[in-house]
Amino acid sequence: KRQGFPEVVYGEGKTKEQILSIIEAIRSNGNDVLVTRISKEKAEHALTEFPEFLYNETAQILSWKDESKVDDSFQGYIAIVCAGTSDLRVAEEAAITAEALGCNVRRFYDVGVAGIHRLLDNIEEIRQATVSVVVAGMEGALPSVVGGLVSHPIIAVPTSIGYGANFNGLSALLTMLNSCASGISVVNIDNGFGGAYNAALINNIAKGARKQ
Amino acid sequence: KRQGFPEVVYGEGKTKEQILSIIEAIRSNGNDVLVTRISKEKAEHALTEFPEFLYNETAQILSWKDESKVDDSFQGYIAIVCAGTSDLRVAEEAAITAEALGCNVRRFYDVGVAGIHRLLDNIEEIRQATVSVVVAGMEGALPSVVGGLVSHPIIAVPTSIGYGANFNGLSALLTMLNSCASGISVVNIDNGFGGAYNAALINNIAKGARKQ
Amino acid sequence: KRQGFPEVVYGEGKTKEQILSIIEAIRSNGNDVLVTRISKEKAEHALTEFPEFLYNETAQILSWKDESKVDDSFQGYIAIVCAGTSDLRVAEEAAITAEALGCNVRRFYDVGVAGIHRLLDNIEEIRQATVSVVVAGMEGALPSVVGGLVSHPIIAVPTSIGYGANFNGLSALLTMLNSCASGISVVNIDNGFGGAYNAALINNIAKGARKQ
Amino acid sequence: KRQGFPEVVYGEGKTKEQILSIIEAIRSNGNDVLVTRISKEKAEHALTEFPEFLYNETAQILSWKDESKVDDSFQGYIAIVCAGTSDLRVAEEAAITAEALGCNVRRFYDVGVAGIHRLLDNIEEIRQATVSVVVAGMEGALPSVVGGLVSHPIIAVPTSIGYGANFNGLSALLTMLNSCASGISVVNIDNGFGGAYNAALINNIAKGARKQ
Amino acid sequence: KRQGFPEVVYGEGKTKEQILSIIEAIRSNGNDVLVTRISKEKAEHALTEFPEFLYNETAQILSWKDESKVDDSFQGYIAIVCAGTSDLRVAEEAAITAEALGCNVRRFYDVGVAGIHRLLDNIEEIRQATVSVVVAGMEGALPSVVGGLVSHPIIAVPTSIGYGANFNGLSALLTMLNSCASGISVVNIDNGFGGAYNAALINNIAKGARKQ
Amino acid sequence: KRQGFPEVVYGEGKTKEQILSIIEAIRSNGNDVLVTRISKEKAEHALTEFPEFLYNETAQILSWKDESKVDDSFQGYIAIVCAGTSDLRVAEEAAITAEALGCNVRRFYDVGVAGIHRLLDNIEEIRQATVSVVVAGMEGALPSVVGGLVSHPIIAVPTSIGYGANFNGLSALLTMLNSCASGISVVNIDNGFGGAYNAALINNIAKGARKQ
Amino acid sequence: KRQGFPEVVYGEGKTKEQILSIIEAIRSNGNDVLVTRISKEKAEHALTEFPEFLYNETAQILSWKDESKVDDSFQGYIAIVCAGTSDLRVAEEAAITAEALGCNVRRFYDVGVAGIHRLLDNIEEIRQATVSVVVAGMEGALPSVVGGLVSHPIIAVPTSIGYGANFNGLSALLTMLNSCASGISVVNIDNGFGGAYNAALINNIAKGARKQ
Amino acid sequence: KRQGFPEVVYGEGKTKEQILSIIEAIRSNGNDVLVTRISKEKAEHALTEFPEFLYNETAQILSWKDESKVDDSFQGYIAIVCAGTSDLRVAEEAAITAEALGCNVRRFYDVGVAGIHRLLDNIEEIRQATVSVVVAGMEGALPSVVGGLVSHPIIAVPTSIGYGANFNGLSALLTMLNSCASGISVVNIDNGFGGAYNAALINNIAKGARKQ
């Protein structure tokens, strides 16, 4: 609502009936709505009632956006950067969220630190972004490397991907908090939504649209 | 250098001789310079050579800025928010850094969660900021409360102030990472510099000055 | 028994047969009984034998109370405060427990820190309570804010709601232990029962009923 | 101020000049004042200006109370319970605080779990208290044992006394949070002040004095 | 084998076929055998082949002992002490193991710290034991209290019973390691077998039988 | 007192005056006394008054024992085993304590796991001991190896010797608790006293002297 | 590819379809391939298409190697060392990986620290290896003991085998990092693949084959 | 001694007299000697007796090597890689150790992840090394990046450099253990000696000199 953003519902731990009635309430107020962490089965329950909604299974997001409200004149974009298939769920949670919040998004999904040249091949396009959301699991080193190569703000999202001394994402989280590159701030483990939300706020500043 | 920012030197663990010669090297290239985490005694050694520098003892920062480069036309400002005297050192590290990076800064230094009305009395002026740096120790709850009241990005800085189950800032750090308010990202414990650096990058976006 | 309280049975890890025979033993002594952490299925087993018992599924509590023993003359009440649906199970464990221990209870269930105005709208009624039980997950900041607004004792109950750096409630627990507001003490993660028990002891002091 | 309590100043990390000027400000408003965590040297600085103040070196507390405000008619008391000399600093911080907050205090300072009979010899007098503050370091088992023997609320205060797997009070803290006795709530490690503050709030309820 | 003890097999993670063939190998050497952490289903598979074995479901132990080897002349016994039904599995693992290792065992299973009088009622018989195995979960305070009352060695066994800040037995483990009572040593969380094995070695010393 | 043991005073955190007056009190009752964790300077203060006491600087122990009470007829001994000079302080705390408690002690101080042959050269004499106290820092593997070679009880004492991922003894502590050798129980980090105390209780059982 | 190694695919979290198509892509480039952490069911899906592949169920590895590329002239071998059946999965992950990377492997699978003589019986053959991979769970002491007996590099692999204070392999990991034997380096918990990969790199150095 | 290496003495916690007499003992056997973690003052004490020794203050190492034993024919070298001045002490401990163990060393000391181009400028020369020791503090990401660029073994050494959520090197340690690049193994925090020792063993394999 604020910032022209849709209302956001956190789907985890809610029943499909609860989710449906929350959506109905929000829609009856004429607002856009975004449901995160919602399983396919719960989403399908809502889709029977609201067939115009879109469900993205990788991102686990159900969303609806009034296209007439989209602002096409702004060229700036958010770069969503990650190393590969393991971190896709979180990266897509970020990407779909950012799009639902009205941002242009470009995905860079195969640019991990262990193969630095793929990152360097894409760095010019990443550099042109307004802000980057960098998603990484295991050792979580990607934001540090990207941060050394670009001069816009980076929102770092640690993921729980890994095993053993990864301790469910603690390793990646600590790495990102201790980054020796400047211009990096961090959100909770697996919080692709939060990474995108922060990036969208910055994107809005770039649009010059923040006049509430 | 990038973003028109001065070069930053991390003073901790460097001798006064090392710091002085690093400053000389940077100045001889005609660049501005900012030294963080520098004690009074080390700063005085540098000031004998560079009397035009300013030292801020609370912030432990030594800095020099070519005033002719300052851009006075931009009205936007960064809000630096904290609860009181205990967190002052980190808040001032943020404030002085932000100013040295060319930002307008407004300080809100007595607005902790345990006395919510002082925060509410100032909230309109905080709301008008482009971005807030919210500094908090002990339970670190302040960013969550501010985050619920404003709609711009918040950079949260946990401090190590506290004792016992505070575990040197771990408590405040976890609080901020788990915030139920959207639009909050986090930097390392006591990293006022990092909080301000992220805020300055966002401030520059607001200026529309990002054209490197 | 002491304080006129019912005997309390912790249902987790006990079979439905064990629970039933414990209830029979207590009832045969003429005492009231409260079973916490009991699933619907186990409760139904007991209800076939003791149809006068009440089962609350949200709270996972089965209880019986001799209404003739209830003291209606006392106007004081316990405020149970939480942020929303996620913490309901624990909040209701507290609320139903407090009622079973003979207390008047008022529920404030939508007053989280990220929307401080809903809390402020209810604060006068919370302030009139004898004691508050404040339940919060994620960053667990709510007791600090309430604690700054009321001048009666607060029992803070951290919950395990959240993910990632929440570490199963550790984040909320540390927040509450480090609160900068005075008058807050803390019980175990998810221990709604314990929060209510402490509050009920204080409530009894207010009643002037403690004359054992 | 609220509850008729003096204003409380946390002395740690403040200079003697800062403390003195804070005291002057509070006194000039006609309020009572309590300074905790204040070293002998800082206290002596304040005492030259305010010779009517009392300094307790074990408790590290400087306080002043207008005796004319003391309410002598209330017979109830707070029991401060601990195992021995190691925990004395925290126990006395609790005891002196409680007295400064207008409570009657009785000290039980040699009643650890490893010598249960000394506790049993004193249990009747502890039982008569309105509320107990139980202070314990090392394994922190004392609140559980006292909690099983009394039926009033217990505020448990873990201390950092111990070594090795004590982890600076973590051991005692976890013990108290997991107590199998009902009616125990916990404050931060070494927080004797907090323990007493909670107890004083309960004591005030017993006085029937809570009518702000 | 050493100490006249049976060979011990750790059943967890072994298939029923693997367990059966290990038993056959040990028996074919004429040795006694004890299988711990073995489920009912796996035990029944072995019992079809070795019907003379005994399976204890609470303890999850399958064992065989040549009665002709038992030494009836020794009167000394091991006390197995715990607080109640929750810790029964571990306590019985200890008790059955100790018996299988040729020791006399006496069980004291309802003597927790929150009801100290039940412990005091049994203390004389516990005191007469050669050695005690004290099993406790949650806050794990029982060994400290027993240790203060008896003057023989205590093997403390923390259990994972509890929730929240119990952290799967960490709380009880730290409590026992930090005990202020002398004469307590500790084994791994839930390691009833280990507690009994240490006790049996001490029991053998008492028998004067250690002459290998 | 119990077990014919001297009374034990923990010197850390006590002033030299406090220690002296505690000694005087114990001696005036005719009891033996042992002071652990006492610095040379504090010990010398006590020695001026009690010149017949012995101070061991490595062990940091001051003790007095009435030689007429020593029982020379018992041949059994306690083996104190460690890897080298780094762990000497804790090993000697154990050795001197055991001797003060009336036990015969044999020291094996250069038998670490990284040079297994020195251990094997001494293993027969270690095997003959009634009980071993095995002291180890860094990875703490020594008790497991000794435990596999002897069939008497082992009291394992982790030390805080090491750096980095040693985490002040946590590494050695966890190693010992998880030992795959049977017959090992563990005391607190650096608790040489506790290791010896447990061993002395077992030694007394071997003496057949436990008749309190 | 580099070092003549096959390409490695991490199977966990990938569907059987994804795995199959990755294999097809690699094979179509003429490269060898190794899939780790792949369940039997997924492997069978791939085997229908690539019947010449081998699946090892204990190791959970599917692999293919062009035998014509194998270098038979090199006599050096890697020793894979572990204590017993519990650590087999990880040890076999290491062994099969090393073989797939073109190394000779010798297995020493029953040589734990609690039975040191089985290790000593095999030590000469272990000593002749170029490098050892030592796998251990629970207390993880085996690398220290082997490290003291051989003078080639050891790659230590902690496993998550154990319970309680093992904390899912943390205990073994810390043990190995703190080893007092020189020449030991460590990989992640349960990372048999990584242990073998490092050993194979060293093995290649021994072959003199490193000429990329 | 083994591998033709000098004997190594760990200087920390040893007095200057102890160190001198250990050196005398080793030299009298005709062996080379290396003392690590030795302060300047202790080193000077040894140098008065052994003026032919060399002391490196940055590395805190005192060493002596019989030049006649050095093998000049081997061209292979060890790359020691780190990000900058903060990690110099540990990097030099590694470098000086490796040289004392008879290896050729090349230093790459300004190649951190936040400035990836400096690393890329040097990567060819690093690639030619037999083995790399990569030292990094703060987020510890450097080994992952180097590991993706070279195909020889990497020994990663985390340092304790950093603050806040660095937790004294834990952050860098976890990063390295979770590296997504293959061919990386890890030693203890700040253990430059251990990193170099492992590298020297591998270097010896390359020399083909391992024929003990």
Ligand SMILES: Nc1ncnc2c1ncn2[C@@H]1O[C@H](COP(=O)(O)O)[C@@H](O)[C@H]1O
């Ligand atoms: N995936 C997510 N992770 C973290 N927070 C979320 C996520 N999705 C939504 N939220 C937050 O949760 C709030 C909605 O929570 P609820 O009212 O419980 O549905 C939103 O305003 C967001 O701030």
Ligand SMILES: Nc1ncnc2c1ncn2[C@@H]1O[C@H](COP(=O)(O)O)[C@@H](O)[C@H]1O
């Ligand atoms: N107070 C600070 N906290 C964290 N990082 C800092 C701080 N001050 C400076 N830095 C960072 O340290 C870098 C300089 O490090 P150095 O080259 O060691 O002086 C700068 O580029 C900043 O990114």
Ligand SMILES: Nc1ncnc2c1ncn2[C@@H]1O[C@H](COP(=O)(O)O)[C@@H](O)[C@H]1O
């Ligand atoms: N419940 C238990 N907990 C811990 N260790 C056990 C347990 N039961 C048996 N053990 C140990 O495991 C060994 C047998 O392991 P295994 O050869 O894997 O069956 C025995 O010698 C005991 O030392």
Ligand SMILES: Nc1ncnc2c1ncn2[C@@H]1O[C@H](COP(=O)(O)O)[C@@H](O)[C@H]1O
């Ligand atoms: N800086 C170091 N860090 C870790 N271990 C070391 C270090 N220096 C020497 N060592 C080890 O310590 C052993 C010598 O220990 P010590 O006999 O106590 O002097 C050597 O054999 C090395 O294995």
Ligand SMILES: [Mg+2]
């Ligand atoms: Mg950058």
Ligand SMILES: [Mg+2]
């Ligand atoms: Mg907001």
Ligand SMILES: [Mg+2]
């Ligand atoms: Mg309050």
Ligand SMILES: [Mg+2]
């Ligand atoms: Mg009670």
Ligand SMILES: [Mg+2]
């Ligand atoms: Mg005892």
Ligand SMILES: [Mg+2]
């Ligand atoms: Mg043994």
Ligand SMILES: [Mg+2]
């Ligand atoms: Mg070796």
Ligand SMILES: [Mg+2]
């Ligand atoms: Mg590589």
